Amino acid sequence: MRVAIAMAALAAGWVTPACAQDEADAGRWVVQQASTPDHRFRVWTFVSRDALAAADKVEVVHRATGVVVQHIDGIGGMGMHRAAETLLHVVDVNFDGHPDLSVAAGDGGAGPNNTDNFYLYDPRTRQYVFHEVLSSLTQVVINPDHSITSSSRGSCCSHLSETYRFVGGQLTLVASWEESLTADGAWIETTTGRLRGGKMRYQVKRRRPPAELSGR
Incomplete structure (x- = not known):
């Protein structure tokens, strides 16, 4: 990236x-x-x-x-x-x-x-x-609660945020959030992730975008 x-x-x-x-x-x-x-x-x-x-x-x-x-x-x-x-x-x-x-x-x-x-x-x-x-x-932002956040923007309609912690001396992804407009402009997809049981678990939700984003 x-x-x-x-x-x-x-x-x-x-x-x-x-x-x-x-x-x-x-x-x-x-x-x-x-x-x-x-x-x-x-x-x-x-x-x-x-x-x-x-x-x-x-x-x-x-x-x-x-x-x-x-x-x-x-x-x-x-x-x-x-x-x-x-x-x-x-x-x-x-x-x-x-x-x-x-x-x-x-x-x-x-x-x-x-x-x-x-x-x-x-x-x-x-x-x-x-x-x-x-x-x-x-x-990158170093936070008082001992977490580290990283964010990025790919375009006006694509955003990403990730949260890390040092676990056992290793930088470990513990949470993420990503939102983007689908290629056809019909949906906004939001993907959230959480570290559970040693693995990242993800959930995807969709909603209709505002008219100015969908072009309709």
């Missing part, structure tokens, strides 16, 4: 890839506003001529010594309308008491379908580890 959204956004001109930034800006380290008790962060940032900021890599700096303790490469973020010093955020994603990182990766434009790269702190190695599944989700 994330790749398709990103390609659509690029094609529509909503976002600019890091490789297409203004050649006059060869990139620079930008100290981020977010920090942890142990670490400060610098992001190698490209800023285009139309003020779109893109994150390319991160340096994790130990607060007490000023030594760079980790390099995070390969972010390749798309240019977006954000202040360069706010491309990285600190949040406890998996609720283990250790601050994790989210780095702005893509802005889906009208979707909005924005994406972030998530790096979870491993206290054993003292490194931030890329979480591929979480980073593939769009519009």
Whole structure:
């Protein structure tokens, strides 16, 4: 899903890839506003001529010594309308008491379908580890009740919301809601899912759409 959204956004001109930034800006380290008790962060940032900021890599700096303790490469973020010093955020994603990182990766434009790269702190190695599944989700929100929600919009008539929790250290889908207009425009289908007995169980309901959607 994330790749398709990103390609659509690029094609529509909503976002600019890091490789297409203004050649006059060869990139620079930008100290981020977010920090942890142990670490400060610098992001190698490209800023285009139309003020779109893109994150390319991160340096994790130990607060007490000023030594760079980790390099995070390969972010390749798309240019977006954000202040360069706010491309990285600190949040406890998996609720283990250790601050994790989210780095702005893509802005889906009208979707909005924005994406972030998530790096979870491993206290054993003292490194931030890329979480591929979480980073593939769009519009991620970390909630106070220890759930994580992701939502997306495929068009004016297609919407999706998913709820996840970390169960035994694994990101697990526990609920979903999807609503879309059928191809013939005759029905709005709503599909809800719940995790029960270790499996997702789904229920589909149909209703007639408003006249402006059905075209009748």
